[in-house]
Amino acid sequence: MSRFTPEEKVKLARHPDRPGTADFIDALFTDFFEQRGDRFCGEDPSILGGIARFHGRPVTVVGHRKGKSLEENLRCNFGMPSPEGYRKAQRLMKQAEKFGRPIITFVDTPGAYPGKEAEERGQGEAIARCLALMSALEVPIISVITGEGGSGGALALAVANRVLMLEHAVYSVLSPEGFASILWKDSSRADEACGVMKLTAQDLRRGGIVQGVLREPEGGAHTDWQAVFRTMDAALTRELAGLEKWKGPALARQRYEMFRAMGQGLPPAGREEP
Amino acid sequence: MNGTFSRRRDRLLTYRAMREGKITSSRRTRCSACGAESPQLEWDRSLQVCPRCGFHAPVGAYYRLSNILDPGSFQELEEKLAPADPLSFPDYPAKLEQLEEATGLKDGAVAALGRIEGRRAVFGVLDSRFLMGSMGTAVGEKITRAAEYADKKRLPLVIFSASGGARMQEGIFSLMQMAKTAAAIQRFQSRGGLYISCFTHPTTGGVTASFASLGDIMLAEPGALIGFAGPRVIEQTIKEQLPEGFQRAEYLLDHGFLDRIVPRSEWRTVLSQLLALHEKGGRP
Numbered sequence: 001m002s003r004f005t006p007e008e009k010v011k012l013a014r015h016p017d018r019p020g021t022a023d024f025i026d027a028l029f030t031d032f033f034e035q036r037g038d039r040f041c042g043e044d045p046s047i048l049g050g051i052a053r054f055h056g057r058p059v060t061v062v063g064h065r066k067g068k069s070l071e072e073n074l075r076c077n078f079g080m081p082s083p084e085g086y087r088k089a090q091r092l093m094k095q096a097e098k099f100g101r102p103i104i105t106f107v108d109t110p111g112a113y114p115g116k117e118a119e120e121r122g123q124g125e126a127i128a129r130c131l132a133l134m135s136a137l138e139v140p141i142i143s144v145i146t147g148e149g150g151s152g153g154a155l156a157l158a159v160a161n162r163v164l165m166l167e168h169a170v171y172s173v174l175s176p177e178g179f180a181s182i183l184w185k186d187s188s189r190a191d192e193a194c195g196v197m198k199l200t201a202q203d204l205r206r207g208g209i210v211q212g213v214l215r216e217p218e219g220g221a222h223t224d225w226q227a228v229f230r231t232m233d234a235a236l237t238r239e240l241a242g243l244e245k246w247k248g249p250a251l252a253r254q255r256y257e258m259f260r261a262m263g264q265g266l267p268p269a270g271r272e273e274p
Numbered sequence: 275m276n277g278t279f280s281r282r283r284d285r286l287l288t289y290r291a292m293r294e295g296k297i298t299s300s301r302r303t304r305c306s307a308c309g310a311e312s313p314q315l316e317w318d319r320s321l322q323v324c325p326r327c328g329f330h331a332p333v334g335a336y337y338r339l340s341n342i343l344d345p346g347s348f349q350e351l352e353e354k355l356a357p358a359d360p361l362s363f364p365d366y367p368a369k370l371e372q373l374e375e376a377t378g379l380k381d382g383a384v385a386a387l388g389r390i391e392g393r394r395a396v397f398g399v400l401d402s403r404f405l406m407g408s409m410g411t412a413v414g415e416k417i418t419r420a421a422e423y424a425d426k427k428r429l430p431l432v433i434f435s436a437s438g439g440a441r442m443q444e445g446i447f448s449l450m451q452m453a454k455t456a457a458a459i460q461r462f463q464s465r466g467g468l469y470i471s472c473f474t475h476p477t478t479g480g481v482t483a484s485f486a487s488l489g490d491i492m493l494a495e496p497g498a499l500i501g502f503a504g505p506r507v508i509e510q511t512i513k514e515q516l517p518e519g520f521q522r523a524e525y526l527l528d529h530g531f532l533d534r535i536v537p538r539s540e541w542r543t544v545l546s547q548l549l550a551l552h553e554k555g556g557r558p
Contacts, residue, residue, distance in 0.1 A: 112483075114503030114511050119521060122531055124482035124502035128456055132488055135457030136464065152440075152452055152483045152502070159453045173440050173449040173480075178507075183442050197445050198361050207360070209446050256461065259454045260418070263360055263411035263447035 004168060006194040010176060012168040013147045017222035019229070020146070021048050021063030021106040027229040028236070029054055029061060035092055037084075041121070044085030046076045046109075047157075049092045054104065055237065060096035062089050062157060063106030066147075079148075080113035083126035086156055090126075090133050102140040102240055105157040110175060112153030127156045134159035135256055138248025142239050144232065145169045145201075145210070146221075151178075161255050162239045163209070165201035166228070167216040171209070172199035209262065212239075280346035287340050287348040293378055294334030294403075305329055307497075321538045330475055330495045330538055332436055334377070335384035335399035338474075342541050343397075347389035351396070352419050357381045357412040363443040369405075377403050381412035382437070385420040387429075390542060393549040396424035398433040400481070406438030409481055413441070414451025417485055421458040421469075430468040430549055431459075435486040438504075439479015452484035459488045468552045470545065472536070473500045473523065491548060492532045494523035500531075 004012065012018070025032050029052035037043040049062035066079035096103045112123055134141060134157075143160035149171030165171060174182070176194045181187040198204070201213045214231050217224035243251065302311045307329035316325040321341055322333050339348060357380065359366050374380060382404030386397045398420040400407040407413075417433065424431040440448040463469055471489025473482075476499035483502050494500060501508075501521040509516055519525050526532050536544050 112502065114507045116508060116512055116516065116520070119501050119503065119508065120529055122487075122529070124500075125487040125531060127483040127502070128452075128485070128487035131453050131456035131484060132460035135453065136460050151449065152480055155449055155452055156483075159457070171446060173442060173445050179442055196361065196363060199446065204446060207446065209450060256457050259450060259457055262450040262454060263358070263414070263444070 006170075006197070006200055007191045009168045009200050010148075010170055010194055012220040012222075013170045015147075015220060015222045016068075018108075018147050019221060019225050020068070020108055021065050022068075023225065024063070024106055024146070024229070024232060025052065025061060027225070028233050029059075032061075036088070038087035039091060040084070040087060042082070042084040044077075044082045044088060046079050046081045046113075047085035047089055049089060051101070054102075054240070057240075058099075058101050059104055060092055060101045061104045061106075062092055063146075064109040064154075064157070066108060077113055079109045080111060081109065081153060082113050082115070082118045083121045083123050086112075086123075086126035086130050089157060090130055093133060093137060097137045097139050100139060102142070102244065103137070103160075104236060104240075105141070105143045105160065107143055107145045107149050107154045107158050107171075108147035108169075109150050109153050110148055111150035111178075112156070127152050130156040131159055135259065136252050137255075138252050140240060140243035140246070140251055141255065142236060142243070144214070144235075145171045148175075150175055159255065159259065161243055161251055161258070162211050164212040164214055164235060164239070165204065165210045166214050166221055167201055168220055169201055170199040171201075171204055172197050283348050284346040287336060287343075290336035290378060291334070291340035294337045306331065323538050328496065330497055332402045332475055334403060335379070335401040335434075338399050338434060339384065339386060339388065339397060341538075342390065342545065343386075343388035344390060344392065347387075347394075349387040351385040351387055351423060352416055353380075355380060355412055355416050355419075357410055358444070360411065360447045361443070361445045363445075366443045369443075373404050377401065379404050381410065381416070382407045383413040383416045385416050385423075387423075390549060391546040393546065393553075395430045395432050395545075395549060396420050396427070398431070400434065400436045402436040402438075402476075405441060405443075407436045407481075408438045408441035408448070409451050409455075409484075410441035410444040410448050411451060414448070414454050417451075417455045418458040421455070421462045421467075421485075425462045425465060425467055428467070430470065430552060431462060432470045432472065432545060433485065433489075434472045434474055435477040435481050436474045437477050437479070437481035437486075439481055449480065452480045455485040456488060459485050463488070463490065468548075470548060472541075473498050473532075475499055478502065478504050487531075493534055493536050493544070494526065494532050496523060496535050496537055498523040500526050
């Protein structure tokens with residue numbers, strides 16, 4: 001299906017001109033009202049979120065933000081959120097449930113920030129709470145991996161009823177560099193890691209990790225934004241229409257069962273009880 | 275409780291705990307924290323806490339359970355749950371086989387039903403001898419089933435974590451175990467279940483960022499390293515040295531992420547008190 005190798009896809013997924021969360025919000029949503037701050041101690045611009053209309057319907061939209069200029073990159077910490085970002089996301093998603101708004105998330109991060117202050121303020125706890133919260137929300141959740149889906153920092157916004165991926169996006173347990181460094185003590189073997197990690201949209205679709213792959217223009221998403229927006233708009237419209245027929249508890253159950261079934265890693269006969 | 279069976283189970287647990295002991299024991303044992311050598315007998319008496327510096331050395335899952343549970347109350351759950359190789363990762367099946375041989379475990383977690391001072395609970399214990407207690411599909415599945423079993427039987431859930439995080443060899447499937455275990459804990463808690471999370475040295479990465487951080491009660495052993503990113507990764511990122519005691523249990527207590535630090539010899543007392551305070555599995 002694809003002419004690109006996994007290594008090339010990693011480069012495309014990280015391409016600086018690839019459309020990001022802010023671009024998707026501008027192009028596909030109207031009436032965007034940004035919500036800031038975690039209501040505990042800070043505001044983390046590496047997660048962008050708020051209320052908007054999608055074809056007239058109010059939704060909550062949340063995503064990672066890498067920034068476009070160097071100045072913006074620095075302000076957004078290159079899309080690596082701190083606990084404040086994840087707690088803001090939790091706040092927005094709880095509110096979405098309160099007001100019955102579907103949630104749309106855009107995932108594009110190298111990973112949660114591995115910094116001193118981030119640890120001090122509970123990076124692990126912040127991510128864990130996102131996972132637990134999203135697993136039980138009684139509104140539709142659609143997540144799209146648009147670029148890099150790096151580790152727990154990506155998953156924290158991707159416990160959805162439908163997880164979609166752009167054709168050349170990647171999603172993995174760790175960055176290929178980190179993976180090579182942990183397994184082979186050699187981060188320069190990242191290209192080799194890309195091959196064994198099965199991080200492409202096509203591999204993940206086969207593995208049942210994502211439910212849909214969105215076609216990108218020839219050469220990648222950065223070559224024709226309008227084409228990407230059209231594909232994204234159609235996909236979100238279709239998925240949302242499907243999910244909105246479901247009642248809240250059924251949505252939570254479907255999400256639970258979907259993640260419950262991922263990698264049971266054994267024949268079904270193994271269950272036993274004393 | 276049937277006497278013959280409970281005695282047999284007790285012998286089985288003692289046997290497994292002793293088997294773990296043999297792997298690490300020699301006549302004198304050096305502490306990996308302070309470097310001092312002490313007689314193994316003293317280590318055994320202190321439950322593998324360094325007699326010199328108090329370092330709580332990592333211990334196997336059966337050993338830990340044998341020190342906490344009432345004699346004869348241990349009943350292993352999901353013992354046959356075996357790991358998978360979803361990525362067909364080079365050399366991984368051989369590595370798993372070798373570790374099973376060395377540890378007597380199928381993967382890095384043990385689940386059990388047991389009692390403390392007569393009060394029943396479901397226990398999950400990660401074992402760092404098995405690929406650093408990393409969470410692959412089998413570990414994730416075992417923790418999930420432990421939570422589901424506790425939910426079904428309306429029992430409290432106690433989990434001891436010790437983990438390097440997600441297991442690289444199972445790639446994205448390991449990552450998904452974070453969502454799966456967090457969801458199972460969330461469901462268990464939302465129905466009134468009591469979950470006590472106990473951090474032991476070291477617990478980092480995807481385990482810290484999922485079920486281990488979601489306890490109603492959060493406890494840790496003294497000096498345990500607890501974090502999302504490992505200290506080396508942080509030092510490389512911020513290009514400075516981390517202060518002494520960073521990410522240790524005491525540091526987390528000071529920053530509001532733990533209820534209490536529990537020395538190894540006190541687990542039974544503390545857990546017993548908490549289970550008593552939540553009689554009927556924590557439900558009113």
